[in-house]
Amino acid sequence: MNLAILSVLVCEILLILFAGYLVISWISQTPFYPSSTSKLDKVLKDPSLNLPEHINFVDIGSGDGRFVIWAAKKGFNAEGIEYNPFLSLYSRFKIFVWRLKNAVIHNKDFKKHDFSKYNFAYLYIFSEHMDGIKEKLFSEMSEGSVIITNSFKFGDLHPDAKIDKYNIYYVKK
Numbered sequence: 001m002n003l004a005i006l007s008v009l010v011c012e013i014l015l016i017l018f019a020g021y022l023v024i025s026w027i028s029q030t031p032f033y034p035s036s037t038s039k040l041d042k043v044l045k046d047p048s049l050n051l052p053e054h055i056n057f058v059d060i061g062s063g064d065g066r067f068v069i070w071a072a073k074k075g076f077n078a079e080g081i082e083y084n085p086f087l088s089l090y091s092r093f094k095i096f097v098w099r100l101k102n103a104v105i106h107n108k109d110f111k112k113h114d115f116s117k118y119n120f121a122y123l124y125i126f127s128e129h130m131d132g133i134k135e136k137l138f139s140e141m142s143e144g145s146v147i148i149t150n151s152f153k154f155g156d157l158h159p160d161a162k163i164d165k166y167n168i169y170y171v172k173k
C-alpha cells in the first residue's frame, strides 16, 4: 500500500470516529466539556472538607478520564462512568499508558450503575441530568460519603458547603 492511500485511509478512520463521537454526544445531550483537576486539587486542600480516610472515587460522566487518572495517581481507588465509547476508549488508553492498576472506566449510562462502593463522587454534568441520579446517589452511597459537583446543583437541595464554584454534599442517612 502506498503512502497516499494509507494517509487517505487514516483520515477516513479519524473522520468516522469523530462523526461517531459527535452523534453519541448529541444522543447523550451532554457534550464533553472538560474541567480542571488543579482546581479540584485546591478544594481538596481546604481544611473544612471532610473526606473519608480510604477513598473510593468515582467521576460520574468521566469524559476523557482526566479525573480518574488524577485520583488514581493520588492513590485512591478510582473509577469513571462514561457513556461515550470513544471517550471511554481514549481514557482506557491513557490509563494503560500510565500503567495505573487502581483506575477503571465503565462504558455505560451512569443511571444504570451501582454507586454503593464509592465514598467520594465528582460530577460535572448539567442540572437536568443531575436530578435524574440524585435519589440514586444519595440512597446508594454510604453515610459520610462526599459528593462534589462542579457549577451545577441537585435541584433545590442546598449544598452543605460551597468552595469557589464547587458544591459539597455529605450523604446523611
Ligand SMILES: C[S@@+](CC[C@H](N)C(=O)[O-])C[C@H]1O[C@@H](n2cnc3c(N)ncnc32)[C@H](O)[C@@H]1O
Binding pocket: 025, 028, 029, 030, 031, 032, 033, 034, 035, 036, 059, 060, 061, 062, 063, 064, 066, 067, 081, 082, 083, 084, 087, 108, 109, 110, 111, 123, 124, 125, 129
Ligand atoms: C461536561 S463533561 C465532564 C467530563 C469530566 N468529568 C470533566 O470534568 O472533565 C460530561 C460527560 O458526561 C458524559 N455523560 C453524559 N450523560 C451520560 C450518561 N447518562 N452516562 C454516562 N456518561 C454520560 C458525557 O459524555 C461527557 O463526557
